[in-house]
Amino acid sequence: MVGLKKVLFVSVFLLLSAISFAEQPVIVQEFLGQVDFMRGRVTQLADAMPQSTYEWRPMDGVRSVSEVYLHVAFGNYICVTVSGGTVPEEVGFVMDFRKENNWDTQTTNKAMIMEKMNKSFDILKERIAALTEEDLNREVEAFGMKMSLRNFIISMIAHCHEHLGQSIAYARMNGVTPPWSKKDSEG
Numbered sequence: 001m002v003g004l005k006k007v008l009f010v011s012v013f014l015l016l017s018a019i020s021f022a023e024q025p026v027i028v029q030e031f032l033g034q035v036d037f038m039r040g041r042v043t044q045l046a047d048a049m050p051q052s053t054y055e056w057r058p059m060d061g062v063r064s065v066s067e068v069y070l071h072v073a074f075g076n077y078i079c080v081t082v083s084g085g086t087v088p089e090e091v092g093f094v095m096d097f098r099k100e101n102n103w104d105t106q107t108t109n110k111a112m113i114m115e116k117m118n119k120s121f122d123i124l125k126e127r128i129a130a131l132t133e134e135d136l137n138r139e140v141e142a143f144g145m146k147m148s149l150r151n152f153i154i155s156m157i158a159h160c161h162e163h164l165g166q167s168i169a170y171a172r173m174n175g176v177t178p179p180w181s182k183k184d185s186e187g
Contacts, residue, residue: 025133031153032125038160039121042072044179045167046114053174054108065170066108072163073120074103079156082142083149084135085127091119128153 046069057064063071077093080086087093093103107113136150147155168178 023132024129025131025136027136027150027153028128028131031128031157034157034160035121035125035128038157038164039118041164041178041180042069042160042167043114043117045164045171045176046110046117048176048179049110049171049174050176051110053170053176054110054113056170056174058170058173063104063166064108065167065174066110066113067104068163068167068170069113069117070104070106071100072160073116074100075156075159075163076120076124078142079153080124080127082140082152083127083131084138085123085130087123091116091123 049065054066055064057067074093077087077091078095081093081095092106131149136148136153138149139146140149140152141147142152142155171178
């Protein structure tokens with residue numbers, strides 16, 4: 001009888017877990033997949049770039065290599081904040097676009113930047129995974145516009161892709177082949 005109770009308990013638990021996962025909006029599941037993809041590509045590329053390139057910029061007035069990677073983390077934290085989440089205080093993020101340059105220029109140390117990017121992706125994933133359909137339909141204001149949270153998170157993943165493209169161009173200008181391109185061309 002005890003064995004049957006355990007089987008029933010585990011069965012009910014698994015059923016409720018499956019129902020809970022199924023209730024996660026499809027766009028949230030897709031967004032999380034994109035976050036995993038972006039994190040993999042951006043961090044692979046950041047890791048492939050030598051420390052000596054982190055201060056390089058193609059011309060005055062545009063972000064350096066280090067600033068682009070820190071800006072990706074900044075964008076992740078904007079997404080967390082606008083979506084109603086909170087960024088841990090120890091991260092040092094302030095939702096103030098007037099201080100964006102302070103964030104982007106805080107360090108050129110590759111190891112520190114990698115750590116900051118990875119932490120930002122972790123916090124972003126945790127926040128987005130908790131969103132409900134009701135949350136996604138909520139109106140938010142960002143960049144001087146009102147939009148649904150759903151539209152906002154789509155814009156933010158596009159933002160991350162934009163800076164991945166920028167990082168690829170920076171890498172190539174510095175003689176660095178993106179690691180996934182090497183794998184594709186070696187076959």
